[in-house]
Amino acid sequence: MADDGVSFVSAAQAKEIDEKLMGPEFGFSIDQLMELAGLSVASALCEVYPPRSHSRVLVLCGPGNNGGDGLVAARHLFHFGYEVEVCYPKRTDRPIYNGLVTQLSTLGIPFVDAETLRGGDPLVTTCDVVVDALFGFSFTGAPRAPFDALLELLNPHNSPPPIVAVDIPSGWSVDEGDESGEGMRPELLVSLTAPKLGAKTFKGPHHFVGGRFVPPAIAEEFELVLPQYMGSDQCARVSGLLTPGGGGFGFIKGPTMGGVLMKSPANESAEEAKRPPGYWDTSSDEDE
Numbered sequence: 074m075a076d077d078g079v080s081f082v083s084a085a086q087a088k089e090i091d092e093k094l095m096g097p098e099f100g101f102s103i104d105q106l107m108e109l110a111g112l113s114v115a116s117a118l119c120e121v122y123p124p125r126s127h128s129r130v131l132v133l134c135g136p137g138n139n140g141g142d143g144l145v146a147a148r149h150l151f152h153f154g155y156e157v158e159v160c161y162p163k164r165t166d167r168p169i170y171n172g173l174v175t176q177l178s179t180l181g182i183p184f185v186d187a188e189t190l191r192g193g194d195p196l197v198t199t200c201d202v203v204v205d206a207l208f209g210f211s212f213t214g215a216p217r218a219p220f221d222a223l224l225e226l227l228n229p230h231n232s233p234p235p236i237v238a239v240d241i242p243s244g245w246s247v248d249e250g251d252e253s254g255e256g257m258r259p260e261l262l263v264s265l266t267a268p269k270l271g272a273k274t275f276k277g278p279h280h281f282v283g284g285r286f287v288p289p290a291i292a293e294e295f296e297l298v299l300p301q302y303m304g305s306d307q308c309a310r311v312s313g314l315l316t317p318g319g320g321g322f323g324f325i326k327g328p329t330m331g332g333v334l335m336k337s338p339a340n341e342s343a344e345e346a347k348r349p350p351g352y353w354d355t356s357s358d359e360d361e
């Protein structure tokens with residue numbers, strides 16, 4: 074299904090695409106896809122929250138591949154110049170995850186446990202951005218411990234720092250979105266491959282698509298309308314915009330909001346970059 078020029082896929086379709094990519098026909102391995110997914114998350118974060126204004130990043134990692142994307146992103150963020158901390162409370166004992174943990178450990182990236190985060194100072198005082206890599210398209214039901222407590226820290230009533238959600242905000246229904254209206258409110262969503270149906274309820278100011286690995290044959294088979302990646306970019310900002318040449322909806326590279334091109338955060342003052350205007354301001358949402 075395409076909306077505003079980009080396809081939205083169900084959890085079931087996302088799984089099918091994933092399996093197709095890693096099947097004999099296309100030959101990808103999970104660590105390849107995860108590396109590109111995590112790199113695109115780190116790239117999008119760096120574009121919106123540059124290290125000079127948001128140097129401290131906390132990455133919350135869940136037990137599945139969404140968590141793996143978070144571990145990869147943490148490594149790239151370190152190399153981009155951020156001070157990174159990782160919370161990975163339910164470790165998966167498989168070579169790919171063990172390797173990612175070793176890579177972070179050898180960089181000296183600290184691992185913090187969920188209890189410490191829960192009992193510690195408010196997140197907003199200890200980090201400038203939080204990456205939500207807890208659950209992706211395989212999340213179902215109500216969040217179980219210890220992730221329920223971590224999600225609670227990200228709830229708007231706890232005034233968390235800006236949240237960067239990987240693929241879909243954790244705790245939201247993958248297909249329905251923030252059904253209760255009381256889930257987390259990320260500022261930046263990095264949808265991987267294609268936005269999930271639940272992303273239609275995302276009202277934050279920054280939505281990117283990442284995971285630049287979809288072969289045209291898969292896009293065709295699944296009738297995916299994907300954003301145009303520019304140059305060597307690993308992520309593409311998605312917004313329903315009129316392209317400069319006119320002729321309908323298309324995608325313009327560059328920070329946009331509500332269909333209007335904005336200054337690049339890289340050119341803004343640190344304070345402006347920390348407070349993107351219109352954050353979850355539904356009153357100006359003309360679609361409703």
Ligand SMILES: NC(=O)C1=CN([C@@H]2O[C@H](COP(=O)(O)OP(=O)(O)OC[C@H]3O[C@@H](n4cnc5c(N)ncnc54)[C@H](OP(=O)(O)O)[C@@H]3O)[C@@H](O)[C@H]2O)[C@@H](O)CC1
Binds near residue numbers: 103107209210215265
């Ligand atoms: N092609 C692409 O786009 C690519 C996508 N990639 C990424 O993979 C992600 C999908 O990964 P995934 O399938 O491993 O599942 P994911 O969502 O991380 O979580 C599964 C874990 O969560 C757990 N769990 C579930 N519900 C729970 C609950 N209520 N409360 C507590 N736990 C719960 C569940 O535990 P279990 O039910 O087994 O106990 C299981 O261990 C996708 O979103 C994208 O980020 C890239 O890496 C590669 C290319």
Ligand SMILES: [K+]
Binds near residue numbers: 139206208
């Ligand atoms: K997530």
